[in-house]
Amino acid sequence: MSQARKTSLQGKLIDSPFDDYIILLPCLCVQDSPENPCPCLDQTKILIPKAYLQSEPIITKRSAQSGESLYQVELQPNAEVLLEETRVVSAKSVTDQVMRGSGFTLPDSDIIDIVKKILDSLKTPPTFPVPETPVPTINTTRSTSDPH
Secondary structure (H helix, E strand, O other), X not given: OOOOOOEEEEEEEEOOOOOOEEEEEEOOOOOOOOOOXXXXXXOOEEEEEHHHEOOOOEEEEEEEOOOOEEEEEEEXXXXXXXXXXOOOOOHXXXXXXXHHHHOOOOOHHHHHHHHHHHHHHOOOOOOOOOXXXXXXXXXXXXXXXXXX
């Protein structure tokens, strides 16, 4: 008999601007005790569609070095997530790299407009394929005045 597999992630949950997704900041925990807080140094954000959750995120006994509680997230084995890696670089260096590869240059005002358009486009959630197996309904804590 085959036992269903799952994927577990652990980290800090942050507020998501998207109703159908949660955002997790992963933490590496190497010791199994509350006295040894977990370093959460990676600036990667994991955007997880709620449709791939096997259950609600569970608060653990572990905490980050900052003192925040960590959560355990159980995902379906076929889950697809979006990783967003964050690092600080100068806008000029990114622009120079892009322009150097394209063979043309733009005035700074045009570059600012392009960056604004990119940032605006990031305000809409990415799309993911719908999982084939049904998943449990996730209760949200958001309240709305619309009864539907």
